[in-house]
Amino acid sequence: xxxxxxxxxIERLKKTAFxxxxxxxxxFGFKSSCFxxxxxxxxxxxxxxxxxxxxxxxxxxxxxxIMVRGSKAWVNINDxxxxxxxxxxxxxxxxxxxxxxxxxxxxxxxxxxxxxxxxPEHGGDLDIHAQxxxxxxxxxxxxxxxxxxxxxxALTAMLAAGAVWLAxxxxxxxxxxxx
Amino acid sequence: xxIKPTGTDIKNIGxxxxxxxxxxxxxxxxxxxxxxxxxxxxxxxxFSCTIGIIFFTGFLLTRFCFTxxxxxxxxxxxxxxxxxxxxxxxxxxxxxxxxxxxxxxxACFESMSGLATTGLTLVQDLDHLSYTHNLWRHLIxxxxxxxxxxxxxxFFVKGHSGAFKMYVGEARDEKIxxxxxxxxxxxxLVSIVYLVLGTISFGVTGIINGMRPFxxxxxxxxxxxxxxxxxGFAPQSQNILYYHCPLFEIIIIVMMVLGAINxxxxxHIWNGNRKEIVKNIETSVFFFTILITFLITALGLxxxxxxxDGRMLFQKGFFQLISGHTGTGFMTIYAPQFNAxxxxxxxxxxxxxxxxxxxxxxxTGAIKMLRIGVVFKxxxxxxxxxxxxxxxxxxQKFHHIKEVFVEDxxxxxxxxITLMYLLLYALGALVGMLCGYPFLSSLFESTSAAAxxxxxxxxxxxxxxxxxxxxxxxxMWAGRLEFMAVFTLIGFFVAVVRGKR
Numbered sequence: 196x197x198x199x200x201x202x203x204x205i206e207r208l209k210k211t212a213f214x215x216x217x218x219x220x221x222x223f224g225f226k227s228s229c230f231x232x233x234x235x236x237x238x239x240x241x242x243x244x245x246x247x248x249x250x251x252x253x254x255x256x257x258x259x260x261i262m263v264r265g266s267k268a269w270v271n272i273n274d275x276x277x278x279x280x281x282x283x284x285x286x287x288x289x290x291x292x293x294x295x296x297x298x299x300x301x302x303x304x305x306x307x308x309x310x311x312x313x314x315p316e317h318g319g320d321l322d323i324h325a326q327x328x329x330x331x332x333x334x335x336x337x338x339x340x341x342x343x344x345x346x347x348x349a350l351t352a353m354l355a356a357g358a359v360w361l362a363x364x365x366x367x368x369x370x371x372x373x374x
Numbered sequence: 375x376x377i378k379p380t381g382t383d384i385k386n387i388g389x390x391x392x393x394x395x396x397x398x399x400x401x402x403x404x405x406x407x408x409x410x411x412x413x414x415x416x417x418x419x420x421f422s423c424t425i426g427i428i429f430f431t432g433f434l435l436t437r438f439c440f441t442x443x444x445x446x447x448x449x450x451x452x453x454x455x456x457x458x459x460x461x462x463x464x465x466x467x468x469x470x471x472x473x474x475x476x477x478x479x480x481a482c483f484e485s486m487s488g489l490a491t492t493g494l495t496l497v498q499d500l501d502h503l504s505y506t507h508n509l510w511r512h513l514i515x516x517x518x519x520x521x522x523x524x525x526x527x528x529f530f531v532k533g534h535s536g537a538f539k540m541y542v543g544e545a546r547d548e549k550i551x552x553x554x555x556x557x558x559x560x561x562x563l564v565s566i567v568y569l570v571l572g573t574i575s576f577g578v579t580g581i582i583n584g585m586r587p588f589x590x591x592x593x594x595x596x597x598x599x600x601x602x603x604x605x606g607f608a609p610q611s612q613n614i615l616y617y618h619c620p621l622f623e624i625i626i627i628v629m630m631v632l633g634a635i636n637x638x639x640x641x642h643i644w645n646g647n648r649k650e651i652v653k654n655i656e657t658s659v660f661f662f663t664i665l666i667t668f669l670i671t672a673l674g675l676x677x678x679x680x681x682x683d684g685r686m687l688f689q690k691g692f693f694q695l696i697s698g699h700t701g702t703g704f705m706t707i708y709a710p711q712f713n714a715x716x717x718x719x720x721x722x723x724x725x726x727x728x729x730x731x732x733x734x735x736x737x738t739g740a741i742k743m744l745r746i747g748v749v750f751k752x753x754x755x756x757x758x759x760x761x762x763x764x765x766x767x768x769x770q771k772f773h774h775i776k777e778v779f780v781e782d783x784x785x786x787x788x789x790x791i792t793l794m795y796l797l798l799y800a801l802g803a804l805v806g807m808l809c810g811y812p813f814l815s816s817l818f819e820s821t822s823a824a825a826x827x828x829x830x831x832x833x834x835x836x837x838x839x840x841x842x843x844x845x846x847x848x849x850m851w852a853g854r855l856e857f858m859a860v861f862t863l864i865g866f867f868v869a870v871v872r873g874k875r
Contacts, residue, residue: 240708243715258501259610262584262618269584269618271610273501277708278612297414297504312680312715318620319686321708345419345471352426359433 233305236277243312243321251310253279253323254331257302258295261288270328272304281306282317283325293334302334378873379866385439386449387456390540392435394457398464398522399428404513405468409506417506420471428464450540451862454523458851461522462486465514472507474498476836479843484511486847489518490854491737493606493703493828494819494846496836500611505592508609512596518854519603519633519737520565524558564640565602568632572598575625583619593617601629603737606703606828613705620689626704627696634660634700634732636744638775655772656733656743663746664699667727671695674720691720694829699727701738703828712831718814721831725818728827729799739826739853741795745788747772752785794857798824798849805845806833824849 233254239246255274262269268285271278273295283306295301308325311317316324402421409418445453462485470481480496487494488511497503497511523540573594580590593609600607610616614623632640639657642650651657671691681687690707697704712721731740755770762768770780778784802820807813811833819833823846834846852860 237710240710241714243711259616260585260589264584271612271616273611278501278610278616280612280615280618282618295501297502313682313686313690315682315686317618318623318689318706319681320615320618320706321711322618339414339416341415342419345416345423349419349422349426352423352430354426356426356429356433359430363433363437 247312287328303332376873388439395432417504420468424467451859455859455863488514490850491605515605516599602633604702630700636733655747659743671723674717677717709832748788824853
């Protein structure tokens with residue numbers, strides 16, 4: 196009797212452990228399919244042949260201009276190492292997107308699309324034709340704070356140059372000698 | 375016996391160096407003006423610091439080194455060689471202060487690369503650089519392409535023989551007009567006319583392709599300056615790939631070719647003598663070498679089949695090749711792709727094209743078409759001498775504005791410079807290999823630096839060894855000045871140490 200009871204307990208424990216493992220694996224599998232890991236630009240450029248024609252996820256900051264051309268638009272995305280041109284459907288763009296420049300930190304986006312090492316549609320360019328675009332962080336303006344130390348150096352240098360010019364303008368040794 | 379330089383030598387050199395410095399300093403008001411308009415105040419401060427230092431030094435030099443004497447050949451050459459080094463340091467100062475260069479050496483590298491119209495870059499986070507600093511990067515290419523001495527000659531130096539000596543020292547041995555100052559002004563006139571036309575073309579193309587109007591024209595002026603002066607810097611980190619526009623690439627090719635043409639030829643074309651384009655030895659050699667090197671490159675690209683159709687192969691292969699041949703260095707591929715996607719044969723095609731360069735008295739670097747033509751004519755003459763009977767008189771001539779006979783002196787000079795360039799390419803490649811890079815990559819990057827091209831196969835990064843950075847700076851400087859001014863400067867320092875009165 197006892198043996199039969201303990202056998203049932205072990206059986207129940209096994210089932211619970213299996214269910215737990217199933218749930219854990221399922222959760223992480225679901226998570227990874229929803230948020231595919233982004234591939235770095237250096238990896239895409241360095242191993243372009245491997246990634247050619249594959250669907251990749253690429254993350255980075257939008258820089259420069261968003262160049263709308265009809266129903267499509269070119270967006271250049273920089274992940275910190277390199278910038279790669281991404282062709283997106285214009286409908287995927289929204290007014291929230293900010294492009295990175297001296298005065299702004301651009302929107303950080305994740306795009307998923309087909310990578311080409313030499314795109315036949317675009318004259319052999321290395322590019323990504325995106326199927327989706329998601330904003331991860333919004334961009335923001337970077338206000339310029341005037342560097343006071345630099346101001347001091349600039350003022351000193353300009354004053355020194357001005358003083359030398361004035362001194363040389365007033366000091367005419369040839370004329371003095373003639374007199 | 376080596377004669378020690380006198381105080382007058384040093385004072386005369388100092389005086390003209392001061393004048394060139396003042397001219398160089400004045401050009402910094404252009405980025406300052408833009409910075410004020412765009413309210414980029416920290417960049418304006420970077421340039422204000424530098425201008426103060428330049429004017430302070432320039433005023434002192436022109437005041438205390440005045441001798442009233444004309445420059446002799448040695449002094450003229452030294453002024454030029456020194457002016458380029460001083461301009462490199464002072465041009466690097468605002469760049470370094472921006473914080474986008476890892477060290478002052480990196481900023482000096484960028485400055486020399488700009489002035490010598492090379493285009494190799496060590497900038498970090500270019501996509502967030504201010505318009506003010508970005509304009510300066512391109513402007514120094516424009517100034518360097520014309521020649522920084524030309525800037526001073528045009529505005530500060532009155533026409534006398536000393537001016538001609540500096541003009542020659544800056545690797546421009548052809549006078550377009552009898553007076554060297556008028557020649558300098560003509561070079562500026564040609565450049566300004568093309569600047570207006572080029573900027574409008576690029577600007578309008580940019581707007582049509584979806585760029586913001588201000589950005590389109592800013593990029594237009596920057597790209598024109600570096601295309602016509604065969605430089606290779608671009609306002610964004612992707613270089614020309616940023617634009618995703620074949621029309622943009624076509625306009626760039628036109629501008630690069632215009633920049634690679636002799637200014638003397640421009641003068642004749644402007645005066646209606648269009649036949650000169652066909653007759654001139656430089657244009658025919660240029661056409662022939664483009665054909666040969668493109669054939670080699672195309673065969674190489676076909677090996678790995680990176681580009682699946684002929685149109686793509688032509689678009690990518692021809693653009694990189696013409697960019698290398700004209701000494702520009704614009705790229706529509708990423709630097710690592712040269713090694714990963716291009717075969718060795720294709721790289722050899724581009725290396726040969728880079729090593730040849732464009733016309734003399736143009737904005738390109740490298741051996742140059744006239745010298746290649748002269749060397750081949752001299753070789754042909756020698757072969758004919760062997761084949762024909764001994765009594766036969768063998769004469770070779772070529773057309774370069776007028777009919778010119780190939781004399782031994784001309785052939786020797788062309789061969790000497792060719793040999794010096796080949797040695798310079800080899801020296802850089804050797805240093806590259808000593809730093810652990812493969813042979814072909816080292817040769818590629820070294821040729822690119824010494825021939826003032828700017829194409830990179832990935833060696834030039836802020837992380838590369840310091841010794842390689844210094845080697846490339848020397849190569850860019852010596853290659854741009856075509857050696858004579860550099861050798862004279864070395865001789866001058868030897869004379870200072872070992873010379874006798």
